[in-house]
Each structure stands twice: as C-alpha cells, then as structure tokens.
Amino acid sequence: MPEIILTGVTKRFGNFTAVEKLNLHIADGGFVTLLGPSGCGKTTTLRMIAGLETPTEGEILINGKPVFSASRGIDVSPSKRDVGFLFQNYALWPHMTVEQNISFGLENLKWDRQKIKARIEELLIMLKIDSLGKRYPSELSGGQQQRVAIARTLATGPKVLFMDEPLSNLDAKLRTEMRSELKRLHTETDSTFVYVTHDQLEAMTLSTKTCLMKDGIVQQYAPPLEIYRRPANIFAADFVGSPTMNFIEAPGRKGNANEILFSLGGSEMAFTPVSGEIPVRDNQPLCFGIRPEYINIGEGGSIEAITYAALPSGM
Numbered sequence: 001m002p003e004i005i006l007t008g009v010t011k012r013f014g015n016f017t018a019v020e021k022l023n024l025h026i027a028d029g030g031f032v033t034l035l036g037p038s039g040c041g042k043t044t045t046l047r048m049i050a051g052l053e054t055p056t057e058g059e060i061l062i063n064g065k066p067v068f069s070a071s072r073g074i075d076v077s078p079s080k081r082d083v084g085f086l087f088q089n090y091a092l093w094p095h096m097t098v099e100q101n102i103s104f105g106l107e108n109l110k111w112d113r114q115k116i117k118a119r120i121e122e123l124l125i126m127l128k129i130d131s132l133g134k135r136y137p138s139e140l141s142g143g144q145q146q147r148v149a150i151a152r153t154l155a156t157g158p159k160v161l162f163m164d165e166p167l168s169n170l171d172a173k174l175r176t177e178m179r180s181e182l183k184r185l186h187t188e189t190d191s192t193f194v195y196v197t198h199d200q201l202e203a204m205t206l207s208t209k210t211c212l213m214k215d216g217i218v219q220q221y222a223p224p225l226e227i228y229r230r231p232a233n234i235f236a237a238d239f240v241g242s243p244t245m246n247f248i249e250a251p252g253r254k255g256n257a258n259e260i261l262f263s264l265g266g267s268e269m270a271f272t273p274v275s276g277e278i279p280v281r282d283n284q285p286l287c288f289g290i291r292p293e294y295i296n297i298g299e300g301g302s303i304e305a306i307t308y309a310a311l312p313s314g315m
Contacts, residue, residue: 001161002063002082002192003028004049008202010115011044011060011216017215018044022058024191026209031186031193033224035056036213036239042196043164049194050085050162051078062160084158088165090149092137098124102152109156123151126188127181143174147181154189161194170239179205200240204228212236230274245289252286262286265303 008051009219011019015162019041026032027117034042049060051067054075060068062083067076092101099120106116116154124130127147137145146166155163164183167175180314183206186193199201204224212219212235220232224240231237237245249287252271255261260271260280271288297305 003061004160004192004194005061006045006049007061008057009045009055009060010041011041012050012056012177014027017216019048019055021215022218023151024211024218024221026192026194029190029192031183031208032207033195033197033207034213035197035200035203035210036219037198040213041216042198042211043215044197044216046162046164046194050083051081052078052085072187074153081160082158083160083162084153084156086149086153086161086163086166088168090137090145090169091153093149094137097134097136098129098140098151101137101148102155105152105156110129119155123154126154126185127151142170146170146174146178148186150182154185158191160192160194161189163193165198167197168199175202184205201242202264204240210240212239230290233288234287241291243292245291248288248290249286250286251283252280253282253284254280260286262288267302299312 006022006024009019009024010017010021014169022041023043024044026034034045036042044053048068049062055068055070057070058068059066059072062081066072066074067081068074078262093104096104100275102120102123106119111119122224124133127150129144129147129151132144136187137148140148145216146169149166167178172177175276177201181200182193182195195202195206200311205302207224209222210227211223214235220227220236227236227240231240231245234247238247248262250264252260252262255270258272258277260278261268262271
C-alpha cells in the first residue's frame with residue numbers, strides 16, 4: 001500500500017504563491033481531505049501529487065519512490081504514478097455507454113477481453129449500477145453519472161484515488177448518499193483516498209485526517225474531531241463547525257488554580273483550560289471560543305439575550 005510524502009513543496013504562478021513549503025504525510029490506506037476556502041491551494045496540491053501540475057520546489061514520494069524532486073530533476077508522468085483522478089464534472093464520454101466508459105482505460109492497457117468483461121461486471125455491482133450498463137451518460141441522473149465516473153476511475157485498480165470536489169454538482173440528498181458510498185468504497189478497495197473539498201461537513205464525515213489550508217499554507221493537519229475540539233488557531237476554530245464557533249474578545253486575568261477570569265455582559269466568567277495552566281497577565285486581551293452546543297439556554301440564565309432567528313433542523 002502506498003504512502004504519500006510531500007516535503008517543502010511550493011508552487012508559484014509568476015509572483016503569486018499558490019502553495020508554500022507544504023509538508024504532508026498521507027498514510028497507507030488513509031482518507032485525507034484537503035479542506036479550505038476557494039483559492040487556498042488545495043486543488044493545486046492535489047494536481048501536483050497526481051502529476052498534472054509541476055511544483056516549483058520540493059519533493060513528492062509515492063510508495064517510497066520519488067515522483068517529483070526539484071533538486072534531482074525528477075518528474076514522473078501522471079500515467080506512471082499508479083493513481084486515479086476523479087474530476088468535478090465527471091468527464092464521461094457522451095457517445096459511449098456506461099460499460100464502454102468503464103472499459104476505455106482497460107482497453108488502452110491491452111487487457112484481455114474476458115478480463116475486461118469480468119472487471120466491468122464487478123464494478124457495476126460494487127457501485128450499484130448493474131442495470132445501467134447499456135445506457136449513455138445523457139440518460140443518467142447526476143448521481144448515476146457520478147457512480148459511473150467512480151467505476152471508471154477504479155477500473156484499473158489504482159492504489160491512490162484523487163477526487164476534486166466530486167459531489168459539488170449533486171443535490172443535498174444525493175450528496176449525503178454518496179458520502180456513505182465513498183466511505184464504503186474506501187473500506188472495500190483498501191486504497192488511499194485524497195479528497196478536495198471546501199465543505200467542512202464532508203471533511204468531518206469522511207476523513208481519517210484533514211489538512212486545513214489557507215492562502216497556500218497548512219493551518220492544521222489532524223483527525224477532523226481533533227481540529228473540531230482543539231483548533232490550532234482562530235481560522236481553524238472558525239472554519240470547522242456548523243453553526244460556527246462563537247468568539248468573545250475580552251480582557252482576562254488569573255483566577256484560582258488554572259482558572260482564567262473575564263467579564264461578559266456584566267457577569268464574571270471563569271474559563272479552565274483542558275491543557276493545564278496558561279500564563280495570563282492582568283487585563284491581557286484574550287479571545288474565547290465557545291461552541292454553540294455548550295451554551296445552555298434557559299429562563300434562569302445569568303445573562304440576558306435576544307433570539308433574532310431560529311433555524312430548526314431536527315435533532
């Protein structure tokens with residue numbers, strides 16, 4: 001099984017730096033999401049690992065072998081990196097049936113006809129589209145086209161599968177269903193998945209680890225729940241979580257033991273860090289982050305508040 005290691009990878013377009021000194025270790029069989037706002041460098045990073053974009057500096061190793069090294073002049077072509085790439089727009093051949101789309105890459109690799117037929121049947125069953133083999137892409141729904149695109153990408157058995165926002169064109173219900181399918185496929189294929197998204201809910205539900213990026217720089221690389229519970233900075237705290245975290249800026253001071261005291265709405269608040277004592281001087285400006293689920297609303301509360309809007313969404 002391949003692991004992927006990026007060391008000091010930088011990509012510049014003229015004077016613009018898209019990705020800066022990126023160090024990343026993607027473990028064997030991991031499901032890693034590259035998460036961040038538009039323009040943060042996540043798609044560029046994916047394309048550099050796949051070989052579709054040439055880094056300006058740094059080194060990339062797949063399964064212990066260098067596929068790119070600026071210092072050693074190595075740049076292995078995408079076709080020799082044993083990776084599959086799933087694009088945002090599916091990129092299916094409109095004049096080919098589902099079966100022909102899936103077999104296209106296998107025929108180019110000169111697979112035996114019987115072996116191709118067996119592989120198509122296996123993938124059609126795995127992706128639950130076994131009744132659609134003779135149809136053309138124009139006769140399929142968005143979700144069905146997505147499954148065909150995944151089947152075609154998996155056909156050659158790549159050990160690394162790259163996906164660039166593959167669910168963004170689907171409706172909300174289909175997106176939820178396809179998330180479950182992708183998680184099942186990851187387990188069944190035993191491949192390494194690298195997935196680009198700007199949707200933090202996708203990153204939370206799918207990843208074994210999430211690489212959160214901003215302006216081409218990694219902000220935090222950790223399991224999604226660790227980013228949620230212990231964000232590395234205000235950007236990580238603000239970007240991950242729905243609804244977003246509440247931020248309170250207030251001067252703080254030392255209390256008893258590990259406590260940090262601050263005032264809010266005329267009431268005295270005490271904060272106890274999980275990580276132990278944090279040195280604080282009197283009236284030091286601080287920013288406190290509070291997740292919405294940790295706020296209790298009741299008639300006997302010590303702080304008065306006004307509800308401007310409620311957005312019911314079940315439990």
